[in-house]
Amino acid sequence: MNSPLLRVKDLTIDIPVGGGTLNAVRGIDFDLNRGETLCIVGESGSGKSLTSLALMGLLGGRIKRTASQMEFDGIDLTKANSKTMRALRGDRMAMIFQEPMTSLNPAFTIGNQLMEALLLHRNVGKEAARARAIELLEKVGITAAESRLSQYPHQLSGGLRQRVMIAMALMCEPELIIADEPTTALDVTIQAQILRLLVDLGREMNMAMILITHDLGVVARVADKVAVMYAGELVETGSADQVFNAPMHPYTRGLLRCIPQPGKTERGARLGTIPGIVPNLVGGVTGCPFRTRCDHAVAACRNAIPHRKPAENHRFRCVHETGHQTAETVV
Amino acid sequence: MSNTDTTQPVLELRSVSKTYTVKQGMFGKPKPLKAINDVSISLKRGEVLGLVGESGCGKSTLAKILLGLEEPTKGEVRVDGEVIGATDRRTLARRIQPIFQDPYSSLNPRKSIEDIISLPLRVHSIGDSNTQDKAVREILDIVGLPQRVMRTYPSQMSGGQRQRVAIARALIMKPEIVICDEPTSALDVSVQSQILNLLNDLRAEFNLTYLFISHDLAVVEHLATRVAVMYLGRIVEESSVGGLFDTSGHPYTQALLKSVLTPEAGKGVPDTELGMEYPNPIAPPSGCHFHPRCPMAMTHCATVPPRPVPTPEGHVECHLFDTENGHDTGTPLMREGV
Numbered sequence: 038m039n040s041p042l043l044r045v046k047d048l049t050i051d052i053p054v055g056g057g058t059l060n061a062v063r064g065i066d067f068d069l070n071r072g073e074t075l076c077i078v079g080e081s082g083s084g085k086s087l088t089s090l091a092l093m094g095l096l097g098g099r100i101k102r103t104a105s106q107m108e109f110d111g112i113d114l115t116k117a118n119s120k121t122m123r124a125l126r127g128d129r130m131a132m133i134f135q136e137p138m139t140s141l142n143p144a145f146t147i148g149n150q151l152m153e154a155l156l157l158h159r160n161v162g163k164e165a166a167r168a169r170a171i172e173l174l175e176k177v178g179i180t181a182a183e184s185r186l187s188q189y190p191h192q193l194s195g196g197l198r199q200r201v202m203i204a205m206a207l208m209c210e211p212e213l214i215i216a217d218e219p220t221t222a223l224d225v226t227i228q229a230q231i232l233r234l235l236v237d238l239g240r241e242m243n244m245a246m247i248l249i250t251h252d253l254g255v256v257a258r259v260a261d262k263v264a265v266m267y268a269g270e271l272v273e274t275g276s277a278d279q280v281f282n283a284p285m286h287p288y289t290r291g292l293l294r295c296i297p298q299p300g301k302t303e304r305g306a307r308l309g310t311i312p313g314i315v316p317n318l319v320g321g322v323t324g325c326p327f328r329t330r331c332d333h334a335v336a337a338c339r340n341a342i343p344h345r346k347p348a349e350n351h352r353f354r355c356v357h358e359t360g361h362q363t364a365e366t367v368v
Numbered sequence: 369m370s371n372t373d374t375t376q377p378v379l380e381l382r383s384v385s386k387t388y389t390v391k392q393g394m395f396g397k398p399k400p401l402k403a404i405n406d407v408s409i410s411l412k413r414g415e416v417l418g419l420v421g422e423s424g425c426g427k428s429t430l431a432k433i434l435l436g437l438e439e440p441t442k443g444e445v446r447v448d449g450e451v452i453g454a455t456d457r458r459t460l461a462r463r464i465q466p467i468f469q470d471p472y473s474s475l476n477p478r479k480s481i482e483d484i485i486s487l488p489l490r491v492h493s494i495g496d497s498n499t500q501d502k503a504v505r506e507i508l509d510i511v512g513l514p515q516r517v518m519r520t521y522p523s524q525m526s527g528g529q530r531q532r533v534a535i536a537r538a539l540i541m542k543p544e545i546v547i548c549d550e551p552t553s554a555l556d557v558s559v560q561s562q563i564l565n566l567l568n569d570l571r572a573e574f575n576l577t578y579l580f581i582s583h584d585l586a587v588v589e590h591l592a593t594r595v596a597v598m599y600l601g602r603i604v605e606e607s608s609v610g611g612l613f614d615t616s617g618h619p620y621t622q623a624l625l626k627s628v629l630t631p632e633a634g635k636g637v638p639d640t641e642l643g644m645e646y647p648n649p650i651a652p653p654s655g656c657h658f659h660p661r662c663p664m665a666m667t668h669c670a671t672v673p674p675r676p677v678p679t680p681e682g683h684v685e686c687h688l689f690d691t692e693n694g695h696d697t698g699t700p701l702m703r704e705g706v
Binding site: 295 | 590
């Protein structure tokens, strides 16, 4: 087995705030192989977007990032200076953001923005860059690609803008794509088309992809690997099949009970809920961050939480070996 | 809420249309945009009508008309049999109240929660400050917020708590109808389920009627009793929730249902077969507005607008179901990109 494209060990992100330090991400580990899709799923404030920004070296100067290992294809990202990171970004690793209207520059044409990365990273002329831009716009399913090059972002619909964002990320054939909520702002029909496109292109180009989302439906359909994030920690990781069909962590099970599942949940029946709120992460977080909202919490949840491994590639963190204290009543 | 007659619709739209005039470019000729095109809906007390469709289909315009914020160009809206427009805004506001999508922008950040919730009472001069205070405390209890939040401000609350405040503000007037415009789409899943449960409980307790606008079909299926599917200002299919989700007819409804990503691992992303983007509402396609994206389109779909065809529990607007129009004469139409 080859070494993974991306290996992250013990990634920690601290943000200095008025009253001390916000421990936004605490000791997360994951590996990603070429051609694989990892979905990081979690609710707002769980640290999933910070994690992706940390990988790209895009955190603000005040934010402190540490890791015992963070390697991209043998390059140590913890030691990489800004020049190395600039050379990687847009070339070998690229990012797709949630809101295409705010992440495209309204003052430049689509063509201009598409060609920028290629002209910057590769020794190609304008003609070649233009040809590549047209090729990629066609690949992401945009008709009349050539005429789009001279258009500005406001002249395109939301779905088209997101396709342009994808084409832009693909210009240099990156080995890793990080997509942060790429379909959240889109209609369901367009969402399905964009996700299909990402999955197909990823397979075709053997790209690794990290998809950040709060939508469990998207995760189930797209992910090879799933990482469930809660309050800055990965509470459960595994294959999509393991996490959705044999969820171990009480938070994962709680989330799955919260959403109405067509064909499974009885129409109009009460949905499951997770009582309480996310804990304050300012100043030393100890024990399990979910314990204040967990039905299975015991005194030991205040101490260090063991890593459990119920199956190959399936991990979760809980004091209970089975993720339960007592049997749960299934709603 | 003395009206216990269950046959009389509490809310009725009769052939409602809303046309805007949109200028195209600086010197362009103004063109009509039919945001709502001859829509009829009838809702009985206690029903929840889920309204679904892609952005730009006219869902929000319909909500504005119902709230009296926009006047229909044609047709009439009746609440309890009375035509609105003839009744004034104040009377209407006592009967119909909204809950909006974004609890961050729909609450005034400079007012305390007590002020926000009691404002409708003060506007309508209902009771004195004592009874208003009591009413606010009662409604906080009903929506599951502690009394101590009365003195706090929206910025001190979480998204879920803010949406509870918005619900409290809507319910303090004891309305009959609540228009919920994407009430949970800005919320996290664990909070969404709490708000959906609350809306369901409140409906049962106060016999409320909801118009529930959402792009999340799983949520609509869960909460609604009836569902209307909108496309370019027309309701192309309407049915009971069972009728629509179990045996949907219109190809557009089927495509929408197909695009729902249920959390089932290993199923992959479905192909909606919708081909093209949502059309420009200023220049809607001829014939059946849906024909350029329809996988079942026949030749006459491009020229003849479909009529509403009655179904066991509602109606559908599609030539496939219009036997008198003779769909067997049609031949499949080639679509772009298929």
